[in-house]
Amino acid sequence: MASPSSFVSQEEFNIFHSIDRQLYTILVVNLWRDPVESMQVMALWLWLERLGYDSVVKKMISLPQILVNELADEAIICLNCIHNNLISSSSESNDIPLTQTLMEKEISLQFFLENRLNGIAGLTKIMNDVCIRALLDLMQQAIERNAAQSLAESQMVISHSIHQPVVPPGRHGAGDMVQPRTPGADVPxxxxxxxxxxxxxxxxxxxxxxxxxxxxxxxxxxxxxxxxxxxxxxxxxxxxxxxxxxxxxxxxxxxxxxxxxxxxxxxxxxxFVPKRARSSLLLPPPSNFPSTSFRP
CATH class of the missing domain: 3.30.70.330 (RRM (RNA recognition motif) domain)
Structure with a gap:
């Protein structure tokens, strides 16, 4: 028997999941996170909503993007607990403080370990029923954008190498004296x-x-x-x-x-891990990405 969602057009499905598409766009466009991994992160957050953790996605949309990035990093740790039965041996790495704050009720990495089987089944269902259908076009666009960006960066490096003048060792002009450098002074x-x-x-x-x-x-x-x-x-x-x-x-x-x-x-x-910088030589996001007006 066909599921009810099969009678919903793709456009209607996207509209229904517009807030999920907005958050995914923040992850893969604004924050330059891995598109495939980010879809798994979205599945985790949607699964938590189904377990009774209210308005997870809606809360994240209103957050500064630097916090969304940190929450996504914590989500990866939670996914490792579910899929790999893994918690780092370092006690300092066992905490998911921002996730705990966002959920506004008890949640821990132990929760994900204890619910591994339900988690695997729940994440698989959400990936198949929601994420793939609602986010696949955005994921493909992000992958294409990233590939174009990598190509542009490679071409820039090659061009720079070709045009870089070669100075033989030990031969410097009068204006090429090596200046003393303070250790650490040039660290970005x-x-x-x-x-x-x-x-x-x-x-x-x-x-x-x-x-x-x-x-x-x-x-x-x-x-x-x-x-x-x-x-x-x-x-x-x-x-x-x-x-x-x-x-x-x-x-x-x-x-x-x-x-x-x-x-x-x-x-x-x-x-601190900064957002990936965009130089003037790099391609902008595809025009059919949904626009976002969220502050960084």
């Missing part, structure tokens, strides 16, 4: 930036973050950017740019994510 800011998140209900102030790192690591913070919120709202994340990249390395201790306490409030930290 993104490579010296850490992203930290805070638990909802336990507000952390900017002065607390600055004081914590000053007491622990000395005068190490070049700048600190808290999430901009209304006076009655709590910041959920911040970006910290250090004077030296090795300060961040000391804090993270070689791990992907660490947890520490600032005045009794939990804070999670990881290396």
């Amino acid at each position: 800011a993104d490579d010296r930036t850490m992203f930290v998140t805070f638990s909802k209900g336990y507000p952390v102030q900017e002065w607390e973050v600055r004081d914590f790192f000053a007491r622990s690591y000395g005068d190490c913070v070049e700048s600190l950017h808290m999430q901009e919120v209304q006076p009655h709202q709590q910041a959920l994340f911040a970006r910290i740019i250090f004077h030296k990249a090795n300060t961040m390395e000391m804090i993270l201790r070689g791990m992907g994510k660490v947890k520490f306490s600032i005045n009794g409030k939990h804070v999670w930290a990881r290396k």
Whole structure:
């Protein structure tokens, strides 16, 4: 017997799932995340909605995109629990603080381990019934855009190599004297930036973050950017740019994510991963991608 959805036209189906298409577009266009992996992430979030975690997608649409990116990273950890029965041996990596905040009720990685079989079946059904039909055209467009981008980047590298003048070793003109360089002075800011998140209900102030790192690591913070919120709202994340990249390395201790306490409030930290930059030589998103007006 045919399912009811088979009598719905593709256009009607897309309209019904327009908010899901908007969120998927943010993942693969605005944030440049992997299109196939992002479809699995969407399936996870839709599965959680069916389990009673209310309005997951709707809540994410209203978030700054930097938080959507972090939530997608946490979703990958949850998917590993379901598909691979895997939790990192590092206790600091076992937390999904932003997901817990978003769901507004109890959820943990243990939940995904305990519901692996239901999760596999539920994710498969949502992928087949919803994601493939509602998101496939967007996924194909994103894959084509990424392939075109990679080709443009390769051509740019080849062109640069061909036109780069070759200077024999040891032969420099009068104006080519090698200037002394300060160690770490040319490290881009993104490579010296850490992203930290805070638990909802336990507000952390900017002065607390600055004081914590000053007491622990000395005068190490070049700048600190808290999430901009209304006076009655709590910041959920911040970006910290250090004077030296090795300060961040000391804090993270070689791990992907660490947890520490600032005045009794939990804070999670990881290396900041910026959105992929678009140069003037790279292709724009296809014109038939749905437009998004969400702030970054």
